[in-house]
Amino acid sequence: MGGHSRRVGRAARKRRQKQENMHSVSLSPQQQYVRLIKFLHQRGFPSSPLQPTLFSDTGRGLKTLQTIQPGEMIISLPESCLITTSTVLDSYLGPYIKSWSRRLSPLLVLCVFLVCERHRGEASDWFPYIDVLPCTYTCPAYFSDDVIDVLPADVRRQAMDQREAVLQLHSSNEDFFRSLQPALSQPTDVLTYEALRWAWCSVNTRSVFMSRPPNHFLSGQDNYALAPFLDLLNHRPDVQVKASFNSQSRCYEVRSVDGTKRYQQVFINYGSHDNQRLLLEYGFVTMDNPHSVVYVEKDLLCDVLKGDKSLDQKMKFLREHDFLQNLTVSREGPSWRLMTALRLLSLPQTLYHLWKAALLGQALCENLEQWGVETVMALCWRLQRESQTALEKITHLLQQCEQPIRDQLEMVRSLRQEESWILEGCFKTLEDNFLSSRPNDGAMR
Numbered sequence: 001m002g003g004h005s006r007r008v009g010r011a012a013r014k015r016r017q018k019q020e021n022m023h024s025v026s027l028s029p030q031q032q033y034v035r036l037i038k039f040l041h042q043r044g045f046p047s048s049p050l051q052p053t054l055f056s057d058t059g060r061g062l063k064t065l066q067t068i069q070p071g072e073m074i075i076s077l078p079e080s081c082l083i084t085t086s087t088v089l090d091s092y093l094g095p096y097i098k099s100w101s102r103r104l105s106p107l108l109v110l111c112v113f114l115v116c117e118r119h120r121g122e123a124s125d126w127f128p129y130i131d132v133l134p135c136t137y138t139c140p141a142y143f144s145d146d147v148i149d150v151l152p153a154d155v156r157r158q159a160m161d162q163r164e165a166v167l168q169l170h171s172s173n174e175d176f177f178r179s180l181q182p183a184l185s186q187p188t189d190v191l192t193y194e195a196l197r198w199a200w201c202s203v204n205t206r207s208v209f210m211s212r213p214p215n216h217f218l219s220g221q222d223n224y225a226l227a228p229f230l231d232l233l234n235h236r237p238d239v240q241v242k243a244s245f246n247s248q249s250r251c252y253e254v255r256s257v258d259g260t261k262r263y264q265q266v267f268i269n270y271g272s273h274d275n276q277r278l279l280l281e282y283g284f285v286t287m288d289n290p291h292s293v294v295y296v297e298k299d300l301l302c303d304v305l306k307g308d309k310s311l312d313q314k315m316k317f318l319r320e321h322d323f324l325q326n327l328t329v330s331r332e333g334p335s336w337r338l339m340t341a342l343r344l345l346s347l348p349q350t351l352y353h354l355w356k357a358a359l360l361g362q363a364l365c366e367n368l369e370q371w372g373v374e375t376v377m378a379l380c381w382r383l384q385r386e387s388q389t390a391l392e393k394i395t396h397l398l399q400q401c402e403q404p405i406r407d408q409l410e411m412v413r414s415l416r417q418e419e420s421w422i423l424e425g426c427f428k429t430l431e432d433n434f435l436s437s438r439p440n441d442g443a444m445r
């Protein structure tokens, strides 16, 4: 515990130092940003010490021109600057949505609005905002098969699910998209799959959480708000903020917990996400992520233990007790869940009466505990081999690909590299803490 906090302290210091050496270029003088600020002022957003800036490490973000004190407000954005489902339902699209034969999801409604407003160009009220949105994203919905192929197994499955979900969202709503033609000038090819994918990633990577009252015309939870300018804030895992919509001031407010020094990038926290989740949901990974772990998949577990005749029964037992998910290793070693699952897997069928107790955390005899540690090492070996193979493939692919695949591959390379470091760290922790006390009587079954 003490060692861990020292490490985190060191990492935070290194990060601060790195940040001080970062190269950055102000974007404020550019016409797009001048127009965005003017647009927000007209909607009641006061002047802000935050300046859109291009940073060499994180890309575009916001820099503060004044020190932000601990507890001070970072940004307070009036409701009139937000795009929510109310904005859409009150717009020219409202009648089409309200009279459609099915109730549509808040996410779809926001996506459709973004696509239509982008299509309207300068005629759109929201043009100054839409004009500064990225043209493309590095989320899995954009990944080619080559990129999907070099992802870790669990991420690969979820990335494919994301690609499929966006395709499905498009194909299952084509009739609704066609119904919007009278609302659009030059209506052909507006709500294409590519346009919907862009909007889907815009909403998913940039919206803030804002719980909204249920709406008769929409189906499902409505928690999204697009927040211009505020959505230029990047994520840092060690930063804390308080963010919510203030129903008294009618502003979306973000308050800093620790403050930020003048001329530094201001960060917020998107949640305690590991890098797999950041990649899947936001299309980036961050180095020195304290939440980083490597996942041990059920299939790998089965493969490593395939000699065990009662494996199917034990896996069934683990599934029934919800113990086949979130089995992980970190630099500090295997997680409690993984070790607990392995305890059960170490038991012979004759000791069935101990299976439940093992899941409740009861320690077993030294030989079985040792078997658990050795199995973690075998799992780490296998994962490390997969990681190295993927890194070699990525190096090869990088030699022959162009943007934007290059950015996607660089991101996956960082994820795989981190995975390899975690596995090395886990291996070392196990060697240092367990194998030195290994009994000589051969614990492997």
Ligand SMILES: C[S@@+](CC[C@H](N)C(=O)[O-])C[C@H]1O[C@@H](n2cnc3c(N)ncnc32)[C@H](O)[C@@H]1O
Pocket (backbone or CB within 6 Å): 057, 058, 059, 060, 061, 134, 205, 206, 231, 232, 233, 234, 235, 236, 281, 282, 283, 284, 285, 286
């Ligand atoms: C809410 S936006 C933040 C502003 C964004 N950088 C921009 O240029 O518009 C979220 C996106 O910013 C990027 N991002 C956020 N934090 C980051 C970080 N620490 N490092 C790299 N990219 C980051 C990711 O692409 C993410 O999907």
